[in-house]
Amino acid sequence: MQVHQKNITGRIVVILLILFFTSSNLFADEVSEIRTMTKEKVDIVINILKDKSLSKDEKKEGILETIDGLFDFNLMARLSLGKKHWKSLTKEKRKEFSNLFVERLKLSYLEKLDLYTDEEVIVDEARLTKKKRVEVLTYLVTKDDKKEMIYKLYKTKKKGWMVYDVDVLGVSIVQTYRSQFSGVLKKETMEQLMERMRSSGDLGA
Amino acid sequence: MLIQSSKIISFFVIISFFLHPLMLNPLFAQEESNEYAQTHSESETDEEFDGEEFDDGFEDEFESGDEEIFDPLSGYNSVMTEFNDGFYIFVLDPVARGYEWVMPDLAQRGVKNFFHNLLFPIRFVNNALQLKPINAGEELFRFVLNSTVGIFGLWDPAKEWFGLEAHEEDFGQTLGYYGIGGGFHIVLPFLGPSNLRDMFSLYPDMQIDPVYYFDNRPYNFPKMEGEYLGMSRQSLQQTNLLMLKTVNQESLRIGQYENLKKDAIELYPFLRDVYEQNRAKLIEE
Numbered sequence: 270m271q272v273h274q275k276n277i278t279g280r281i282v283v284i285l286l287i288l289f290f291t292s293s294n295l296f297a298d299e300v301s302e303i304r305t306m307t308k309e310k311v312d313i314v315i316n317i318l319k320d321k322s323l324s325k326d327e328k329k330e331g332i333l334e335t336i337d338g339l340f341d342f343n344l345m346a347r348l349s350l351g352k353k354h355w356k357s358l359t360k361e362k363r364k365e366f367s368n369l370f371v372e373r374l375k376l377s378y379l380e381k382l383d384l385y386t387d388e389e390v391i392v393d394e395a396r397l398t399k400k401k402r403v404e405v406l407t408y409l410v411t412k413d414d415k416k417e418m419i420y421k422l423y424k425t426k427k428k429g430w431m432v433y434d435v436d437v438l439g440v441s442i443v444q445t446y447r448s449q450f451s452g453v454l455k456k457e458t459m460e461q462l463m464e465r466m467r468s469s470g471d472l473g474a
Numbered sequence: 475m476l477i478q479s480s481k482i483i484s485f486f487v488i489i490s491f492f493l494h495p496l497m498l499n500p501l502f503a504q505e506e507s508n509e510y511a512q513t514h515s516e517s518e519t520d521e522e523f524d525g526e527e528f529d530d531g532f533e534d535e536f537e538s539g540d541e542e543i544f545d546p547l548s549g550y551n552s553v554m555t556e557f558n559d560g561f562y563i564f565v566l567d568p569v570a571r572g573y574e575w576v577m578p579d580l581a582q583r584g585v586k587n588f589f590h591n592l593l594f595p596i597r598f599v600n601n602a603l604q605l606k607p608i609n610a611g612e613e614l615f616r617f618v619l620n621s622t623v624g625i626f627g628l629w630d631p632a633k634e635w636f637g638l639e640a641h642e643e644d645f646g647q648t649l650g651y652y653g654i655g656g657g658f659h660i661v662l663p664f665l666g667p668s669n670l671r672d673m674f675s676l677y678p679d680m681q682i683d684p685v686y687y688f689d690n691r692p693y694n695f696p697k698m699e700g701e702y703l704g705m706s707r708q709s710l711q712q713t714n715l716l717m718l719k720t721v722n723q724e725s726l727r728i729g730q731y732e733n734l735k736k737d738a739i740e741l742y743p744f745l746r747d748v749y750e751q752n753r754a755k756l757i758e759e
Contacts, residue, residue, distance in 0.1 A: 343523075344532075352533050363523040377736055384729050399531075413583055413726065415639070423532075433532070439755020440748050442737075444536050448747045449739045465739075 300403055303430050304395035307405045307420055310339050311390050318385050329379050336378075341423075341431040346370040348433065349446035354454055362459070369466040374442075387411070403430065544658050548742070554661040555742040561664065562731060570724035577725065584628040585722045590640065591620050591627025595682040600643035604651045609641040616640065642756070645679045646672035650757035659746050667749035685715055 317323065317331045346367040347355050355363065393406040401424040409416040419436040434443040453462055545551070574582070594617040601610035616632040624631045632638045649671050650656070657670025668676075680686055738744035 348532055348536065351536075360523045367523070380736060381733055384733060412579075413586060434535075436755075438752050439758075440751045441536070444751065445737065445744065445747050447536055449744055452743045453739055 300395045300397055303403050303422060304392060304405055306430065307339075307395070307407070307422075308392040310335055311392060311407065314382075315390060318382060328382075332379070332382065333375060338428070339432055341425065341433050342371040342374060343367050344431075344433050345374065345443055348443045350450055351447050354450065354459065358459065362463075366459075366463060366466075369463060370446075373466065545746075546658055547660055551659060551661040551746070552742040554663060555667075555745060558661065558664065558666055559735075559741060566720070566724055567728070567731075570721050571728055573721050574725040574728060577722075582722055582725055585718065586726060587620070587624070587630050588627045589685075589719045589722070591617065591624070591630075592684045595684065596645075596679050597641060597643055599682055600645055600648045600679075601641055603645075603648045604643060606641070606643075609643075612638050613641055644672075644675060646675035646753070647757050649675060650753070656750065656753065659750070661742070661746075667745050669750070669753075672753065685712060685719075 313335045314332050317328050317335070320328070323331065347363075349370060350366060358366065389410045391408040391410055393408060395403055395405045398404050398421075403422045405420040405422065407418045407420065409418055416438055417436075418438075420432050421434040421436070422430045422432050425431050434441055436442075450462070594613060598610055598613045598617070601607075601613055616630075616638055619632045619636075620627045620630055623629075633640075654671055656672065659667065659669050660673050662668050662673065734748070735741065735744075
């Protein structure tokens, strides 16, 4: 009787333990979904770049369409300006700044793609960094080197996971713009900064 | 008694089974406290431009950029950045483009591999100093294989056959590994962005860089007598090697600097920031 009892208890414990460990995969699944989604988008972009039948403008259009749903550009604008300066702006100014910034960011991204030749992108692992933040590790591989690029995503309420920053070789796009904007705004007013962004596509650099 | 205890065990296992995903899954944790923040970072609504509060944790992920960076040489650095920029745009880049046009890709990569292989002592010593014996061992293996089978390092069989990549480490990274900060930023002529730590680290690395031991034996280069352009024959030959190395390197990344520069609002602070972030990342690895 005792032995029998032990057996049943043991079985229950084993079964529950199995369930216990598999349940943690609920989340692992979501992370791997994010990885898959990122990989899909990256593959679409690469395929567009490789497609010789498309004109340059068609390529740009297709790529922007692909990344629009992946990147939260407005959040990137807010983060790049930083809390202090963002708060000091009116709603209209915020929108205007966002638009200027996003245009610039897209332009810079597209220009970088002009350098594309035969690189492959390896989408490595996705990892959870903290609540609602996932980093997807990717490598841009050429014949003689391998550049690490990390896409940082967060969970939005309505549109799923979106990118809010990209690290290229450890250099964060948002952080770099943040330092620059705050540097410029120590010497100039917000108006002057936005005037520079309006008048020249490349801010006079 | 036994029935009792087994029930208790089952009870806890069941309870923990249900709680477990909630405890381990950060997505569920603090879901509520994040509700408010989320509405502020949602796209396609006007709300994101309304928000006054930033409690969504994003601000903590970045440096504010407001803290004063100790940059006593900023005046000199800006000027030197402009100089280097001009040198790159008007001298190095055109030369590299010409070189790229003339040289077959295979030769360019061969030259790159050759010089890279020569820098093995720097990588080996610094990996060892950073207590990375496996990396140091791989470097040694790479050097032996690439110098022999890879014909003086022109080719990289260690990577092609064994998937062993180089482990780039320099003395600046070694010092960083032991917790030594970068100090203030210094832009070096021709070499570009650096800082106090990395600048002084160039010296020990140079001591083990074979290019600086290049001897002036007559069979190395066509015979040259005496001094030329005020340089001894040995230093002239070293300069030639250095120039070949640099031009070859640049010929493999034409357009990249110009492209990077487009993200700059002001060139010097931008390049400084990019350099320091990149170094921090390299040291962290």
